[in-house]
Amino acid sequence: MTNIRKESVTFHTVDETDAGQRIDNFLIRLLKGVPKSHVYRILRSGEVRVNKGRVDAAYRLEPGDEVRLPPVRIAEREEKVVPPGHFPVVYEDEALLVIDKPAGVAVHGGSGVSFGVIEQLRRARPEARYLELVHRLDRETSGLLMVAKKRSALVRLHEMIRNDVPEKRYAALGLGAWPEGRRHVKLPLHKWNTPEGEKRVRVQEDGQYAHTVFTVEERFADFTLVEALLRTGRTHQIRVHMQAMGCPIAGDERYGDFSANRELARQGLKRMFLHARSLKLPHPLSDEPLDLSAPLPAELNRYLESLRRHAPQL
Known part of the structure; x- marks a missing residue:
């Protein structure tokens, strides 16, 4: 079963973990359930802002960057149960x-x-x-x-x-x-x-x-x-x-x-x-x-x- 959840405007501060990667890859990983075509559309339209400014898909994030995301519709799929794994x-x-x-x-x-x-x-x-x-x-x-x-x-x-x-x-x-x-x-x-x-x-x-x-x-x-x-x-x-x-x-x-x-x-x-x-x-x-x-x-x-x-x- 697939449900649709509508998000509001959100802000994300980039830390060392996410620094250095392209903004498009960051968004694709962050917005699971959102088609890639939609991710690139909101980037092209300027709805995604970094430090209040527009960026293109190739922009590389830096520590401390503030990323503004517009409201998006996310498809929520019923998740399979994944048991925790403990390996040597x-x-x-x-x-x-x-x-x-x-x-x-x-x-x-x-x-x-x-x-x-x-x-x-x-x-x-x-x-x-x-x-x-x-x-x-x-x-x-x-x-x-x-x-x-x-x-x-x-x-x-x-x-x-x-x-x-x-x-x-x-x-x-x-x-x-x-x-x-x-x-x-x-x-x-x-x-x-x-x-x-x-x-x-x-x-x-x-x-x-x-x-x-x-x-x-x-x-x-x-x-x-x-x-x-x-x-x-x-x-x-x-x-x-x-x-x-x-x-x-x-x-x-x-x-x-x-x-x-x-x-x-x-x-x-x-x-x-x-x-x-x-x-x-x-x-x-x-x-x-x-x-x-x-x-x-x-x-x-x-x-x-x-x-x-x-x-x-x-």
């Missing part, structure tokens, strides 16, 4: 939150998922004025996930990610034999959609440059445990690079060996064996070096121990 905290200060995300939880709502980590964090921390995802992890991937608590931190972190500054290391169990102890895989990746609308990635000559460094940690008769160091951060990069090398990730339902996955589930591995275990980067505001880690989840540890007990190591 690996690091937290006034600018940055890093959690250890469990497998099976999406990072945000959408694509058939009502809510994810970010919505649950906001529900659990109603006092937090700003919580935004810095990057993403696939739903079935566990491990380190960064959330910005200040816009200035988010902007700096996104700049770091564009320049491949964060050092992200993953643990992955591949089905089959990895070809050598250490290998740089540089295969371009192309995103596409299936006829059913499902997002997929494949190796394709005209795709985006992608670089992963794989190092073998343990070899078994039918599996290889590797560390994957991301040099770029493309969608599904590790998963597709391992598939392309003939060593797909155990339990991967999208790029893996489906018949083998059924047998793995019977043996106790009921999820994809991919874990974001290490993250190194300078702090986004202080430049202090951060060296963060998340231990391998219990279910992955148990499966590894069963391999060590029952599968021949090479």
Whole structure:
């Protein structure tokens, strides 16, 4: 059900959290339920004022700016109930939150998922004025996930990610034999959609440059445990690079060996064996070096121990 609520004139004082962003993006986030076309109309018409003056959509807010909003009609949609989420905290200060995300939880709502980590964090921390995802992890991937608590931190972190500054290391169990102890895989990746609308990635000559460094940690008769160091951060990069090398990730339902996955589930591995275990980067505001880690989840540890007990190591 959709109800319409009419607002009166309101005034908003810009603080450090909102400073630096464009006025149009500020209004789109503030006026949830208002079509973007209407936001741009009230900007063009001069109904939105900053410090009593007209501004265009590209104006960047400064601390202390007073933003006047005209009365607007907001569509109120019946909201889905989002349970508060409490996740293991690996690091937290006034600018940055890093959690250890469990497998099976999406990072945000959408694509058939009502809510994810970010919505649950906001529900659990109603006092937090700003919580935004810095990057993403696939739903079935566990491990380190960064959330910005200040816009200035988010902007700096996104700049770091564009320049491949964060050092992200993953643990992955591949089905089959990895070809050598250490290998740089540089295969371009192309995103596409299936006829059913499902997002997929494949190796394709005209795709985006992608670089992963794989190092073998343990070899078994039918599996290889590797560390994957991301040099770029493309969608599904590790998963597709391992598939392309003939060593797909155990339990991967999208790029893996489906018949083998059924047998793995019977043996106790009921999820994809991919874990974001290490993250190194300078702090986004202080430049202090951060060296963060998340231990391998219990279910992955148990499966590894069963391999060590029952599968021949090479």
